[in-house]
Amino acid sequence: MIWEVFRQEEQGEYHTHCGNVHAPDREMAKQFAAIQHGRRKPTNNLWVVPKTEIGELDGDEYAFGGATDKSYRWATGYDVTADDASEVVESSGEQEDAKERRNEVV
Template sequence: MIWEVFRQQQEGDNFVHCRDVHAPDREMAKQFAVIQHGRRKPTTALWVAPQEKIAHVAPGMDIEPADGGDETAWTVFRQDRAGGYHTECGELDATGVAEAKQAALDTFTDDDPHSLWVVETEYIGEVTADDVNFGGTTNKSYRFAQTYNVDPAAQEVEASESEQIEAEKQRGEM
């Protein structure tokens, strides 16, 4: 099963789509998301949503008739630019996917021709900094070459240590 991953860089920021992971269930998807998308860049939270539960809609698209049901919360993501990533832009309440698509178009498009994704909020799994210790950069010390010419290796060690210190500062560990 494919899970789309959304990353929040700083608390209060919108979640931005950052690719996907393959996992059999939500818990594994959250773990894989942390490993693949939460270790290199500053991250405060990740969302995962099953790709099959994300509905795509764009201005001018025909929307199937309303399907009814109980009103639920939906999260909406707007594409940044043609071919770009989708960024969280808000929530709405709707009784089904068709109504959610129409409400998203009415609420979040204006003159913006880019596509929208809508997903029922209950399908989104969240991982926060309270759950895991996100990285910020990867420790590259395993790559240090053992050589007679120590200057390049020393420069790489110094650069990596600086990156680690900066990442720890951003995470508030220093």
């Protein structure tokens, strides 16, 4: 069975993948990881995980990177056809004026 090994160099830092070990069970995998990956560099902590337990999230399946559409910050991104949207309409006009002034400066 293949076990993936993640090493933490100093307390508080992230664990990084440093390799794998072949072992029949968890205890042997921990021992092999300590010998092969824990003694070569300064090591605070090791994570030893069965390779079959590691899941992958593909960028084609999921959108990573957070919300890049920030139109919610501007009144122009809202529906202003409602009767109670007078403040939004006023703000929209102010933001359009500000946008024109920014373009004039550049």
